[in-house]
Amino acid sequence: MTDFAMRRTMMVDTQVRPSDVTKFPIIEAMLSVPREDYVPDAKREAAYVGENIPLEGGRVMLEPRTLAKMLDAVDIQSDELVLDLGCGFGYSSAIIARLADFVVAVEEDETMAAEAQANLSEHGADNVAVIAGPLTEGNAKNGPYDVVLIQGAVEAVPSAITDQLKDGGRICCIFAEGMLGTVKVGYKIDGNVVWRHSFSAGAPVIDGFKKTREFVL
Secondary structure, three states: OOOHHHHHHHHHHHHHHHHOOOOHHHHHHHHHOOHHHHOOHHHHHHOOOOOOEEOHHHOEEOOHHHHHHHHHHHOOOOOOEEEEEOOOOOHHHHHHHOOOOEEEEEEOOHHHHHHHHHHHHHOOOOOEEEEEOOHHHOOHHHOOEEEEEEEEEEOOOOHHHHOOEEEEEEEEEEEEEOOEEEEEEEEEEOOEEEEEEEEEOOOOEOOOOOOOOOOOO
C-alpha cells in the first residue's frame, strides 16, 4: 500500500518549504489535503511529483511549488471570498478552503466539475461551491471577490474577470512569456489592476486566455 501521507510530508519538505513558502496556514493545508484524491485515477502514483499533472483539454494541475507560491503571494485571509478559476478535480479549492472564508470554484469541463464537487464534499470542504461554466466569464453572480486565482497560464486576462475583483483585491496567474512563464499578482486600485512580478513558473495557456491576434495586411 502506498504511503501517501509520507509522500505528502516529503512534498512539503522538498518542494514547498525550500521555495520560501513559510506561512503556516499554507504549510498546514498542504500537509492535510490528500492530493492523491484530487487527480485522475491513473495519475494517483504521480500525485506528489514536482511537476504539473496533465488533465483533459490540454489543461494541467499546477505543481505543488507553483500553487504554494501563488497562495503565499496573494496572502489569503480567513474572512475573504476567493474565486478559483480552473479548479480541475478540486485540489486547489480544497487548499484555498482552509485559508479563506468561502471559495467559488469554476470549472468548464462538466465531468471534472462534478468530480471536484464530489471530492470536496467527501473531504468535508463545505465552504466551496463548484460552478460549471466558462473560465473566461468567472462567476459574477457570487462576486465581487477579495482574491482571484487562475489555475493555468494566460496571455491576457479578460476584463470580465478583473471586473469581479473588489477594489483592494488581488488576482494571481501565470503569464506565458515565450518558453517560460511569469507569475504576477495584480492589485486592484481605484478600478485599475496594477501587475507586479512575483516568480517564474510554467503551464499551458488555457483556452480563451490567449491574446487576440491582429492581422495586418
